[in-house]
Amino acid sequence: MPCCCDMRGMLSFQTLWLLSKRSMNGQELCREIARRKGKAPTPGTIYPALKELRKRGLVQMERVGRETRYSLSERGREELDKACRYFIGAFGDILAEYQKALDKGGRTLEGRNAPENS
Amino acid sequence: MPCCCDMRGMLSFQTLWLLSKRSMNGQELCREIARRKGKAPTPGTIYPALKELRKRGLVQMERVGRETRYSLSERGREELDKACRYFIGAFGDILAEYQKALDKGGRTLEGRNAPENS
DNA sequence: GAAATCATATCGTACGCCCAATATATTTAA
DNA sequence: TTAAATATATTGGGCGTACGATATGATTTC
Numbered sequence: 001m002p003c004c005c006d007m008r009g010m011l012s013f014q015t016l017w018l019l020s021k022r023s024m025n026g027q028e029l030c031r032e033i034a035r036r037k038g039k040a041p042t043p044g045t046i047y048p049a050l051k052e053l054r055k056r057g058l059v060q061m062e063r064v065g066r067e068t069r070y071s072l073s074e075r076g077r078e079e080l081d082k083a084c085r086y087f088i089g090a091f092g093d094i095l096a097e098y099q100k101a102l103d104k105g106g107r108t109l110e111g112r113n114a115p116e117n118s
Numbered sequence: 119m120p121c122c123c124d125m126r127g128m129l130s131f132q133t134l135w136l137l138s139k140r141s142m143n144g145q146e147l148c149r150e151i152a153r154r155k156g157k158a159p160t161p162g163t164i165y166p167a168l169k170e171l172r173k174r175g176l177v178q179m180e181r182v183g184r185e186t187r188y189s190l191s192e193r194g195r196e197e198l199d200k201a202c203r204y205f206i207g208a209f210g211d212i213l214a215e216y217q218k219a220l221d222k223g224g225r226t227l228e229g230r231n232a233p234e235n236s
Numbered sequence: 237g238a239a240a241t242c243a244t245a246t247c248g249t250a251c252g253c254c255c256a257a258t259a260t261a262t263t264t265a266a
Numbered sequence: 267t268t269a270a271a272t273a274t275a276t277t278g279g280g281c282g283t284a285c286g287a288t289a290t291g292a293t294t295t296c
Contacts, residue, residue, distance in 0.1 A: 036211070041255090043273090066262060088217065089155070091205075095209075095210060144244065160285055161243090165244075165246080166246085186245095
């Protein structure tokens with residue numbers, strides 16, 4: 001069942017990716033996602049996702065005072081690498097071509113989707 | 119409700135993208151998706167998705183003999199453009215960074231996820 | 237003529253994403 | 267000291283993706 005391409009949703013994928021950069025608590029994670037998607041996931045979205053990733057052994061959790069810091073496990077790092085390869089194979093052509101079109105139009109890739117509630 | 123970033127799932131997004139290249143019937147579409155994701159969507163996946171895209175006016179359908187050719191509508195083209203911008207903003211950094219890593223490793227982006235049943 | 241293939245499409249089921257609503261506890265600002 | 271903000275987490279519902287099973291009709295192959 002858990003095949004090499006079991007990305008199982010873009011939220012989990014993006015979560016693994018962000019946690020590979022640095023460990024975060026739930027709120028920080030939501031803000032980082034909001035910077036990219038323009039909208040932060042609600043608690044009812046992010047916490048079940050983190051719970052599932054923990055259950056699958058891809059994410060670790062550590063309580064520091066009132067905070068709960070989430071970090072990538074070794075297995076999570078391996079799975080993220082597989083997921084990235086799959087992602088590139090599946091959608092790499094879209095990015096490459098659209099990026100080229102934007103470059104021709106004199107625009108950079110910097111523009112993220114503006115957060116609504118910043 | 120239908121906001122500018124209403125991608126509503128990667129399958130619909132990829133479908134719009136592929137149909138923007140050329141019109142296809144359901145089977146061709148499935149094969150193109152399989153070339154990228156490694157696995158073709160089943161009829162129970164692709165046809166409801168196409169039906170929904172048609173209902174939203176993003177995809178047109180035309181019967182040619184026993185074939186049903188699907189093509190992008192003008193509205194579909196506009197929505198695809200918005201979706202691409204959203205996609206780049208949300209996941210562009212992942213693609214860009216991983217692509218760079220692959221290039222360093224002397225690998226190209228050509229490698230798609232190998233289809234299981236070719 | 238029978239069997240295989242192509243092409244289309246639906247049904248039921250399961251699961252992940254997503255939100256609004258609700259709840260608790262702590263900390264900071266008016 | 268009340269109010270606002272921070273941080274965590276669950277519940278219930280809707281929707282999109284996804285599969286296997288099932289079905290039909292035309293065309294091609296044996």
